Amino acid sequence: DGGITQSPKYLFRKEGQNVTLSCEQNLNHDAMYWYRQDPGQGLRLIYYSQIVNDFQKGDIAEGYSVSREKKESFPLTVTSAQKNPTAFYLCASSIDNGIYGYTFGSGTRLTVV
């Protein structure tokens, strides 16, 4: 079955550490996205990539970094510069730049301890 796989489902980070969240898709989608969701709030776009080796900042890119070396993979690194990283992170992908909607992964819950 085609889909998006995010791992791990739960992640704990100590203050000052960088962590990387994995996102892999086997849908042959060109575009991939990272969103952050805080409790009781909507989704905010962190980064997106429309083709391999290219990505753009979203609305809240500070403290985050991404890479897109392969079409299937779009990992997100939460750096120590991100002051409040505890949140639910969602990865998505789309074909045709999203005109028919996005497919979402099941999310990674990151907690700073």
Add this chain to the structure above:
Amino acid sequence: GNSVTQMEGPVTLSEEAFLTINCTYTATGYPSLFWYVQYPGEGLQLLLKATKADDKGSNKGFEATYRKETTSFHLEKGSVQVSDSAVYFCALISSGSARQLTFGSGTQLTVLP
């Protein structure tokens, strides 16, 4: 810019009640409109979509009609079930150059038996 305004929640209904969740939008060009559903601890699932004016999207008993004259895409269901309890997000993507999904803030629905 694009924006989506959703009915404030939370919404609590009894089983078999009629559901309406209001959604209005502001967009450039001719947007495609979507409803996504998020169950607790999970990612977003596409519930239904409409890509042009007067289209009706439908799925699992839910319906929404793309009304260009009122810039609205209200979600309705004739008889809700306990299993419909979730957060519902209205979203749009415009035909402009920066094709990204713009989400509403989400509406929490709780259905009581």
